[in-house]
Amino acid sequence: MTAPMSQCLMQMVQTDYALSDxxxxxxxxxxxxxxxxxxxxxxxxxxxxxxxxxxxxxCVSGIGCSSRLPHYxxxxxxxxxxxxxxxxxxxxxxxxxxxxxxxxTGDGDCCSIGAAHWLHAIRYNMNMTVLLHDNxxxxxxxxxxxxxxxxxxxxxxxxxxxxxxxxxxxxxxxGVANVSFVAQAVDWIPDLLYETLSKAYHHKGLSxxxxxxxxxxxxxxxxxxxxxxxSKMRILTHADGLRLKPEVSRIYKNQETHDPRDMxxxxxxxxxxxxxxxxxxxRDPSVPCYDxxxxxxxxxxxxxVQTVLNEExxxxxxxxxxATAPEIRE
Amino acid sequence: MTSDGRQEFAENAELGDIRELKGKKxxxxxxxxxxxxxxxxxxxxxxxxxxRCGQSLxxxxxxxxxxxxxxxIIPAEIQPPHRSIAGASGNRVRIASQPVTNGGDEADLVVxxxxxxxxxxxxxxxxxxxxxxxxxxxxxxxxNPEIATAYASVCAKIRAEGYxxxxxxxxxxxxxxxxxxxxxxxxxxxxxxxxxxxxxxDMAQAQVRFTFAKKDQKVIDANIELLDAGRNWADDxxxxxxxxxxxxxxxxxxxxxxxxxLALGVVASGMEVCSMYPIxxxxxxxxxxxxxxxxxxxxxxxxxxxxxxxxFAIGASYAGKCAVTITSGPGLSLKQEAIGLAVMxxxxxxVINVQRGGPSTGLPTKVEQGDLMASIFGGHGDAPKVVMAxxxxxxxxxxxxxxxxxxETFNTVVIVLSDAGLATAQxxxxxxxxxxxxLAPPVNQSAVPEDAKPYDWDERTGIATRFVxxxxxxxxxxxxxxxxxxxxxxxxxxxxxxxxxxRSRKLAAFQTTLRLExxxxxxDGDLLLIGWGSTRGAIEEAVANLRAQGHKVSSLHLKYxxxxxxxxxxxxxxxxxxxxxxxxxxxxxxxxxxTKANRRYSSLANLLRSRWxxxxxxxxxxxxxxxxxxxxxxxxxxxxxxx
Ligand SMILES: Cc1ncc(C[n+]2csc(CCOP(=O)(O)OP(=O)(O)O)c2C)c(N)n1
Ligand code: SF4
Ligand SMILES: [Mg+2]
Numbered sequence: 001m002t003a004p005m006s007q008c009l010m011q012m013v014q015t016d017y018a019l020s021d022x023x024x025x026x027x028x029x030x031x032x033x034x035x036x037x038x039x040x041x042x043x044x045x046x047x048x049x050x051x052x053x054x055x056x057x058x059c060v061s062g063i064g065c066s067s068r069l070p071h072y073x074x075x076x077x078x079x080x081x082x083x084x085x086x087x088x089x090x091x092x093x094x095x096x097x098x099x100x101x102x103x104x105t106g107d108g109d110c111c112s113i114g115a116a117h118w119l120h121a122i123r124y125n126m127n128m129t130v131l132l133h134d135n136x137x138x139x140x141x142x143x144x145x146x147x148x149x150x151x152x153x154x155x156x157x158x159x160x161x162x163x164x165x166x167x168x169x170x171x172x173x174x175g176v177a178n179v180s181f182v183a184q185a186v187d188w189i190p191d192l193l194y195e196t197l198s199k200a201y202h203h204k205g206l207s208x209x210x211x212x213x214x215x216x217x218x219x220x221x222x223x224x225x226x227x228x229x230x231s232k233m234r235i236l237t238h239a240d241g242l243r244l245k246p247e248v249s250r251i252y253k254n255q256e257t258h259d260p261r262d263m264x265x266x267x268x269x270x271x272x273x274x275x276x277x278x279x280x281x282x283r284d285p286s287v288p289c290y291d292x293x294x295x296x297x298x299x300x301x302x303x304x305v306q307t308v309l310n311e312e313x314x315x316x317x318x319x320x321x322x323a324t325a326p327e328i329r330e
Numbered sequence: 331m332t333s334d335g336r337q338e339f340a341e342n343a344e345l346g347d348i349r350e351l352k353g354k355k356x357x358x359x360x361x362x363x364x365x366x367x368x369x370x371x372x373x374x375x376x377x378x379x380x381x382r383c384g385q386s387l388x389x390x391x392x393x394x395x396x397x398x399x400x401x402x403i404i405p406a407e408i409q410p411p412h413r414s415i416a417g418a419s420g421n422r423v424r425i426a427s428q429p430v431t432n433g434g435d436e437a438d439l440v441v442x443x444x445x446x447x448x449x450x451x452x453x454x455x456x457x458x459x460x461x462x463x464x465x466x467x468x469x470x471x472x473x474n475p476e477i478a479t480a481y482a483s484v485c486a487k488i489r490a491e492g493y494x495x496x497x498x499x500x501x502x503x504x505x506x507x508x509x510x511x512x513x514x515x516x517x518x519x520x521x522x523x524x525x526x527x528x529x530x531x532d533m534a535q536a537q538v539r540f541t542f543a544k545k546d547q548k549v550i551d552a553n554i555e556l557l558d559a560g561r562n563w564a565d566d567x568x569x570x571x572x573x574x575x576x577x578x579x580x581x582x583x584x585x586x587x588x589x590x591x592l593a594l595g596v597v598a599s600g601m602e603v604c605s606m607y608p609i610x611x612x613x614x615x616x617x618x619x620x621x622x623x624x625x626x627x628x629x630x631x632x633x634x635x636x637x638x639x640x641x642f643a644i645g646a647s648y649a650g651k652c653a654v655t656i657t658s659g660p661g662l663s664l665k666q667e668a669i670g671l672a673v674m675x676x677x678x679x680x681v682i683n684v685q686r687g688g689p690s691t692g693l694p695t696k697v698e699q700g701d702l703m704a705s706i707f708g709g710h711g712d713a714p715k716v717v718m719a720x721x722x723x724x725x726x727x728x729x730x731x732x733x734x735x736x737x738e739t740f741n742t743v744v745i746v747l748s749d750a751g752l753a754t755a756q757x758x759x760x761x762x763x764x765x766x767x768x769l770a771p772p773v774n775q776s777a778v779p780e781d782a783k784p785y786d787w788d789e790r791t792g793i794a795t796r797f798v799x800x801x802x803x804x805x806x807x808x809x810x811x812x813x814x815x816x817x818x819x820x821x822x823x824x825x826x827x828x829x830x831x832x833r834s835r836k837l838a839a840f841q842t843t844l845r846l847e848x849x850x851x852x853x854d855g856d857l858l859l860i861g862w863g864s865t866r867g868a869i870e871e872a873v874a875n876l877r878a879q880g881h882k883v884s885s886l887h888l889k890y891x892x893x894x895x896x897x898x899x900x901x902x903x904x905x906x907x908x909x910x911x912x913x914x915x916x917x918x919x920x921x922x923x924x925t926k927a928n929r930r931y932s933s934l935a936n937l938l939r940s941r942w943x944x945x946x947x948x949x950x951x952x953x954x955x956x957x958x959x960x961x962x963x964x965x966x967x968x969x970x971x972x973x
Contacts (some may be wrong), residue, residue, distance in 0.1 A: 024807070026818060055802045060645070063810075070807045071819065076799040077807030078648060080641065081671050087638035091645020091653065092799070094629060095602055099649065099799055120634040296627030300602050306764040309598055313761050314527045316590075318393050318583040 009271065020144050021054060022047045024074045035187030035213035036066055036133060042194045043073065043131075046201055057100045060089040062114060064106035065140045066133030066213070083114030086121040093126050093291050100201075101128040108138045110199045111147040111169055122176040124290035125205045129197070130314070132169060132208065135211070135215035136222065143218040155218075170270035170281060174263065181207035181288040182266065183280045187214055188227050190280050192235070195242050204285045212276065230254070234272065236279025360520055362528050362573035367397075367426035369434050370518060370527075371457075373451055374443035375412050376405050376419035381440075382541065383422020385756065386520050390529050392585045392758045397429035399867070400587075401956065402754035403451075413477070418450035425527065427575040431722060431867025433755065435960040437461055440525070441519050443500070445470060445484035452488070454955075460492050462570065464522070466515075467497035483602075498522075503563055507555050517553045521560020527913035528573040531561065540836040550587045573763050582761040588726045588752030589615035592682060595730025597626060598762070600769030601680065603646040603653035605631040605639040610694045611750040612684035619656075636661040640668035640681070647677045648808065650773030652797040654730070655805035659688045659701055662708065662745075669743050670709035671810045673833065676785070676794065678737035678744075682730070685749040687943065687954050696954030697751035699863050699899045699913040705745045706892045714837040715743040717892040720752060721866035725757035726891075730798030731768045738770065740836045741796050747868040748892075749913070751956040752864045778804035783815040785832075792835030841893035847886070849901055855882030857970055858905035860898075861912065862888045862934055865957050870913050872962035883966050886910075891937070899942045909969050910935040912950040913957050917969055919947075 015110070030036045047057060057075035061067035063082035072079025076099075082086045089103045095262040110118050111133050121130070138144040144157040146315065148169060152161040173182050181203040185193040193211065200207035214223055226232045230251050236243055236258040254275070258265060260283035269277045298304060319325040360382025370387065374380035381402060388400045401422040410417030424434045438459035442448035443466045469481035489495045504511035504518050511518075517538060524534045538557050542550045564570070586594075592615045596604060604623065605615045614652040620630040621812050633639035636657055641651035657665065662683045672679040688700045705717045718737055720726045726748060733744040777796050784806040785794045794815075797804030806817040812829060814820040849858075851873045861869045866887045878884040886901055888894060902908045917924045931939065935948035949965040951957060 024805075054805050055800055055801075058799050059807075069915065071809070073807075074805055076647070076797075076805055077809075079807055079809040079811065081667055081810055084637060084668065087633065087641040087649075088645035088823075090631075090638075091603070091642035091647075092640070092649040094631065094646055095651040096649045096799065108417070116634050117638050120638070133643045289472075293630070294629045296602075296629065297624070300600070300627040300769075302766040302769055305597060305769060305847040306628050306766075308622060309594060309762070309764055312594055312597075312622060313584045316584045316586045317761065318579050318585060318758055320579045320581060 008087060016277070017048055017051050017054070019044055019048045022074050024072050026071050027066070028072045030065060031217045033214065033216040034065070035135065035215070036069065038187040038190050038193060039066075039104075039131060039133060039211055039213065040069055040072055042129060042190060042197050043069070045194055046197050047075070049198070050201065052100050056098060057102070058089075058092055058325050059102045059104060060085050060092065061104040062109035063140065064108065064109050064133075064138070065215075066104055066106040066135075067109060069104040083109050083112070085109065086114060086117040086119065089120065089128055090124060090126055093128055094294065095296075097127070097291065097295070102230075103128055103130040105130065106130055106139070107132065107134045107146045107148040107169070111167060111172075115147075118173075119176050121206060122173055122208065123178045125178045125287050126291045127199045127204065127289055128206055129204060130208045131197075132210045133213045134210050134211045135219055136166070137215055137218045139215050139218060153277070168270060173208050173268055173269055174270060174282055178287050179208075179282065180205035181280070182282045183207070183209045184212070184270075184276070184278055186208055186212045186223070186226070186233070186276060186278055188223070189233070189278065191245060191248050192242065193315050196278075196280065199242070199280055203283065205287055205289050232275050234269070234275045234277045236269065236277055236281065238280070240283070241280040336842060347439065352796055360571045362571040365435075365572050365574050365765075367424065367430070368439060368527070368572065368574060369422060369424045369437045370517075370522075370523065371403070371420060371422045371437040371440045371451060371456070373403060373418045373420035373440065373447040374516075375417050375447065376410060378419075378443055379444065379514060379746050380420035380519075383516035383520045384423050385536050386541055386843070387523050388421075388423045388425075388756055389533050389585060390524065391423065391425045391527070391574075393533055393537070393579070394529055395578045396574055397426040398585070398756065398758065399424045399430045399433050400754075400756040401433040401751070404754070406587070413444045413446045415446050415450040415453065418447035420447070422456075427577070431757070432871060433956050433958065435958045437811065440464070441523070442466065443515065445481050446899065448488075449484060457493075460494065461490065462496070464492045464496045464498055466500045466526065468499065468501040470497075504556060505560060507559055508552055514553060514556050517556040518560035518563075521557040521562075522564040522568070523566035524557070524614040525561040526553070526568065526570045526572060528571065531558075534561070583757040583758040584761045585756055587614075587754050587756045588720070588723050589684065589754070590618050591723050591726035591907075592656070592748060593618040593622070595727040597622060597628075597769045598727070598764070599731040599734040600652075601654050601734050602645065602651045603631065603652060604656060605633050605642040605646070606656045607633050607636045607639045608622065609636075609658045609661045609663060611686055612661070612682070612752040613655050614753065615656050615682070615684065621668075636664035637668060640665035640679075641671075643670050644668060644677050644679055647672070647679050648675075648799070651798070652678050652680070652734055652770055653782045654682060654734070656682045656684070658684050658686050660691065662701055662704060665710040669715065670711060670713045671714040673709070673715055674810045676741040676833070677808075678734075678741055680730070680733045680737050681743060681745045683745055683747050684753050685747060686932040687952070693954045695750060695955055697864070697913060698952055698954060699747075699748045699749060699865070700915070700952070701935070702862070702891060702914075705747060706937075712834070714834050715745060715892065716740070716743045716837070716840060716890070717745045717747065718890050719747040719863035719888070721887060721889065722759070723755065723757040723862055726752060727759075727762060736840065739781075740840050742836060742840075747863055749864050751913075773800070774798055775800045777802040784808070784813045784817045785813065787815070787832040787835075791833040793839070794832070798905055838892050840896070844890050844893065844895035846895040846897045846901070847889065849876055849884050849886050851884030852882060853884070854904035855884055856906045857881070857883045857966055858902060858908045859883065859962070859966060860888065860910045860934065860938065861885060862891055862906065865911055865913055867955045868959045869962055871959040872966060875959065876963055876966055881966070881970060883970070888934070891934070891940040892935075896943070898938065900943070902938075902942065902944055902946070907969055908944065908946040909949040910938065910946065910950075911957065911962055911965070912948060913952065915948050915952045916948045916950050
């Protein structure tokens with residue numbers, strides 16, 4: 001997502017926004033240790049660092065624990081209906097290029113009930129940043145299996161263990177026409193989460209970040225192995241991707257230089273089983289954006305509306321004196 | 331058929347009605363019989379251009395100063411089998427000396443390009459006993475004996491039933507001018523009809539030129555040649571010459587169908603975003619809009635489904651660009667959850683629902699007024715919204731403008747109900763004169779006062795000033811959850827009831843602005859018919875005819891169904907009997923299973939009964955066809971007779 005020129009100019013005159021300027025008066029009500037907290041912090045840091053005017057920032061979400069995020073942001077928020085965050089966000093953006101649009105969605109919200117919108121949102125490639133909070137469970141409705149739940153997971157809807165293999169949001173997204181930015185982050189490495197979000201924000205087009213998010217309430221210890229053993233995390237670096245701070249680099253030594261233009265490798269990395277990749281998998285800023293393709297060529301002015309209406313009326317007109325009728329050309 | 335076809339045709343023994351084919355020509359200026367009105371149908375296999383022929387005839391009649399109403403005859407499939415009863419495609423054109431408001435009763439004259447499509451109209455009861463039928467005669471020589479026999483037997487049968495049958499070698503005549511008569515026969519037919527109804531030659535030629543304006547000159551010339559050929563042939567060979575008296579057009583008019591009028595209304599309303607998913611019979615409105623909307627800097631978004639079409643529109647409206655979503659029954663069902671969101675969050679939204687037969691996939695191309703209850707009560711919970719219905723083509727245009735205004739004034743959802751009948755029916759109306767007030771004001775981006783709340787409901791009206799993204803200090807999180815004036819999620823009983831109250835109050839406030847339309851007919855009497863939507867023309871025509879026969883029958887037509895204008899009770903009180911007339915289902919009271927306890931009434935009857943505690947009756951049909959004045963008259967007479 002890139003800032004339009006007018007925005008840059010405004011930011012030059014704008015007083016400094018502090019982190020607190022993006023915190024709403026409502027304290028987050030997620031469970032202690034919930035990964036959503038880290039994602040919210042990363043969002044607020046990003047807004048502060050980019051100095052986004054809160055009134056020009058719109059956070060859209062569906063329904064779920066994760067979809068509560070807009071309530072905790074001091075920005076315009078739209079907490080919509082289950083599964084429909086993406087089309088709402090598309091509507092917001094279609095005639096408001098000046099707004100910075102962020103979408104927060106859960107694995108049920110995005111990959112199950114909203115799956116059709118997910119695929120098409122990738123294809124539309126509108127300028128917005130999409131954060132998939134993937135805790136691999138339905139949190140808000142209290143522990144039902146989600147499309148990303150691991151095989152065998154015991155939940156309230158699969159008490160004997162989930163019978164299906166999970167779908168992989170990364171490979172699915174990478175497989176959609178017009179995909180232009182896919183990344184993965186995890187809530188327990190805040191620095192990389194922030195870096196990824198920042199790259200996503202600066203991408204022109206739709207940036208999709210799947211964030212593995214811990215849900216201590218219903219998926220306790222799910223990611224413990226990876227949290228405890230940094231070598232199981234594969235960090236993707238590239239001059240065109242993430243650049244690691246030395247302190248992060250010291251802890252996360254399992255690194256791979258991955259060119260985000262390499263779709264084949266992106267798919268292979270996304271399919272890793274043992275290791276969790278973190279970083280930018282794929283990026284192609286040249287993909288056209290639907291909001292730009294459909295931008296009005298001229299503004300909707302009364303004079304224009306009048307002209308066009310009259311042209312159309314002429315085509316189907318009946319005149320008292322046919323001699324005065326204008327000649328119709330299609 | 332070779333050029334001898336005509337020869338063979340001429341020698342055919344069945345030719346009783348066609349005069350002197352081989353003999354001397356009749357004078358072209360035979361005196362015309364002057365008529366008040368005629369209903370003409372042109373039917374063919376789809377792809378033979380009967381619809382274009384009908385539309386052109388209608389346009390010529392309208393330009394000549396006649397009242398017209400057209401009804402499309404649509405096969406359910408895109409490529410139905412040739413020569414099949416199910417495949418009848420074409421147009422009905424009602425031409426009258428006065429303005430007409432509906433498709434009328436049975437047809438007076440039918441042009442059929444094969445006998446099967448003719449049967450389809452006969453079976454549907456759409457042709458008047460003794461009507462004039464002009465049929466393509468080439469089938470009698472068809473090499474397939476089954477076809478030739480089928481043709482002959484249908485001709486014999488309908489002649490025996492008293493229809494005036496004219497067998498016409500259209501194919502053979504057209505072959506004299508064009509290589510492939512299947513394309514172009516329709517213009518020959520148009521020429522015949524122009525001769526039969528004494529339409530001006532120049533006018534007809536101009537219409538053909540207009541119809542083919544996008545084609546090159548050769549195509550235009552060929553079609554004009556066929557038009558003239560048809561005209562000459564009819565003048566030379568048919569004993570049919572009519573004139574439907576007309577009144578010269580005194581002011582500028584436009585002629586279009588309901589979906590085109592809706593699309594132009596959307597342009598005129600200042601709405602800048604239309605998001606939709608294709609569905610018959612609504613799609614043609616979006617097709618037309620797609621063609622013109624970009625010219626005024628606006629966008630038609632074809633979403634991946636109706637749910638996204640509706641939520642996309644809500645997103646656009648939320649961001650300050652009031653949006654419309656256009657759909658039909660099944661799509662309305664899918665949009666219901668999102669409509670509830672717009673109601674709850676108080677986002678303006680216009681939903682145009684061009685109704686078709688339901689439930690489920692139902693009758694995709696056919697007319698029904700089946701979605702009234704779904705529109706008012708369809709979603710879950712208490713979700714007050716405005717529901718209005720259009721009753722004429724002109725009304726389609728202006729209703730789109732009004733709907734946007736209501737939606738934005740009251741931050742509410744407005745559902746506009748049209749139907750498959752109005753969608754494709756054409757009618758002339760006074761050319762609208764552009765008014766800049768129709769358009770929406772620019773998006774408000776001014777700063778919000780520091781202490782203002784996003785849901786600061788006005789105690790008298792329930793209206794809150796909406797904050798639009800971009801307005802400094804207006805930041806809040808809009809939610810579909812129960813919320814307080816700060817838009818904070820709140821589950822307290824008091825807060826929940828306050829939200830319900832304010833959203834309901836807006837509807838009450840809006841209701842106070844409504845005025846009941848005058849009663850049609852007399853102010854009191856024996857029977858009041860109440861209708862809504864597209865049935866208006868047919869109901870009022872029935873009332874006029876009944877009154878001419880001395881019956882004290884009147885009608886009341888409702889534009890706003892939710893909320894309804896005050897005073898309906900007072901009007902009903904002035905009549906002995908009250909009955910709604912609707913194009914939807916109700917249980918027949920004489921069915922042995924049906925009792926007072928279980929009879930399911932038509933939608934409007936249900937609403938009026940519960941609102942006004944009146945034991946009113948309903949009459950309706952759900953045959954997928956527009957209601958006819960004659961059947962409404964019959965229903966009214968039966969009701970009058972009942973004790
Ligand atoms: C139409 C509809 N169906 C079902 C629900 C109930 N529901 C709310 S959130 C949710 C799933 C949430 O899971 P996810 O999207 O993964 O979000 P999380 O709570 O895990 O962050 C469900 C099924 C609903 N609100 N609306
Ligand atoms: S249930 Fe899980 S996802 Fe929801 S708030 Fe608690 S920890 Fe977070
Ligand atoms: Mg989840």
